[in-house]
Amino acid sequence: MIRVLSSAWALLLGMMLLQVGNGMQSTLLGIRGEIEGFSTFEMSLVMSGYFVGFLFGSRQAPEMIRRVGHVRVFAALASLISAAMLVYPTFTDPWVWGASRIVIGFCFSGVYVVAESWLNNAADNENRGKALSLYMIMQMVGIVSAQALMLTADPSGFVLFIIPSVLVSLAFAPILLSISPTPAYGSTKPMNLRELFNVSPLGCVGMFLLGGVFAAQFGMAPVFGAEAGLSIPQISFLVSMFFIGALILQYPIGWISDRMDRRVLILICAAICALGALIGALFTANFTMLLVAAFLIGGMSNPLYSLLIAYTNDFLEHDDMASASGGLLFINGLGAVAGPVITGWMMGVFGPRGFFILIAVLTISMVAYAAYRMTQRKAPAVADTESFTAVMPSASPMAVTLAQEYDYEVAQEDADERKV
Structure with a gap:
């Protein structure tokens, strides 16, 4: 376990922060949509946008990685996620929210592919099972922790949208700055x-x-x-x-x-x-x-x-x-x-x-x-x-x-x- 943490702590910490941001924005949209008076059907379209983007991203991410590499894809998608999260309170329109959800879903799909490639590269046959288990646990902890952060500010304001944007931006710092070789990728x-x-x-x-x-x-x-x-x-x-x-x-x-x-x-x-x-x-x-x-x-x-x-x-x-x-x-x-x-x-x-x-x-x-x-x-x-x-x-x-x-x-x- 110590070996896993020493070799992959930056990735595990970064993915936990990512899940905090992702979990916050999903819950927050459901609450803010009610405050803004969006209909249930409008909110259903907004929420489905994430899965549209995720499905499309799972097909495109491998090709993007092959063309420009893990680091560039990771950094670009991080920037898009952080920016898209700030679009929500700036333009309170269900169509804009839906488009932002598509972008975020696409980006998270690509981020998962890159992160999981790095995780595989950081582990070996002796600790790969522990690494995957820790990865899953950190993701779950991040999503559950996100719900607690929902209580820190008024959902009708900007603060709860800024927090996940900041967390997502911070999540990539330990990953990109850690000394880790770029993994090979095959799909x-x-x-x-x-x-x-x-x-x-x-x-x-x-x-x-x-x-x-x-x-x-x-x-x-x-x-x-x-x-x-x-x-x-x-x-x-x-x-x-x-x-x-x-x-x-x-x-x-x-x-x-x-x-x-x-x-x-x-x-x-x-x-x-x-x-x-x-x-x-x-x-x-x-x-x-x-x-x-x-x-x-x-x-x-x-x-x-x-x-x-x-x-x-x-x-x-x-x-x-x-x-x-x-x-x-x-x-x-x-x-x-x-x-x-x-x-x-x-x-x-x-x-x-x-x-x-x-x-x-x-x-x-x-x-x-x-x-x-x-x-x-x-x-x-x-x-x-x-x-x-x-x-x-x-x-x-x-x-x-x-x-x-x-x-x-x-x-x-x-x-x-x-x-x-």
Whole structure:
């Protein structure tokens, strides 16, 4: 652990500060949009902009890195993020906000690719697993910490927009000034989507549905809170609970998944997520129950992301996993783009509880499809399945590939030791 911190502390600190800035601006927009009188549908378009940019950026970032290098891409995207965050309070117009969200989503996608390349370069086979775990933890800590900073100033003013802009600018200083060689970068072309669907229909359908769930909870939760009349501290606590649930439950579920039929676990996690959504829909006026709902949704949806990747990998050769993961992340991104818009429409029809109703519909659909797929083919033997790879929904294909490579190496080493 000390070796990981000594070699990658600047990157880990910088990424934590980045997540603080990103988490603040997302929550703040939901609250400020209500203050400015934006409609729920307008805010849904604004929030979907991030996922549009992220999806596009995941395709363009590798080419940008190949053309001008990691450092220039990193610095340029940092400047754009910081500037775009200051556009929000300067031009309080939903179309301007939507365009800024697209820019920020694009930039963060590229930043993740560059940062995760550096992380891989700073680690070796002995500590790569710890490095990836620390990376995920620091990101979660940053997002949760962002919600506490929401209580430091009036959301109707400029200060809460300046803070994330400053934090993002500061985040790049330790990374760019640290002495670290520029890593080599290689990308893998995503697998053909038709071929990927033939390999794992459940993986593809599940990822698309889950994209809508993620976009709803990460993009529209603050909008829900504002529409439901929650106070700023309550909205901050509610948003935090999604990530706290993910942080606590990710690894226990991963441990279980390597010891049973993953389809059953996918079905169970989706059902619990749906239960959480139904609790939120039925008890919208009860803040304690809303926290329970957020914990269950966040705690189940994040492991589901990793579970669907692991389940798809169970039917692939090792050399095909990276390209398949790229395809799955693209499918998830398509669902994420549509998620906020549909959530906004549902909230327009059903009121604030429409936020939870949509999550319930998506996860119940996943339960039904998982149950159907269990009747179509037998599950692979547990001994023949790949290891569960814990990754965040915000991870780029680079991070997923790195995590899979690490888990594969560990599994191979264990197998070799058993032979001896």
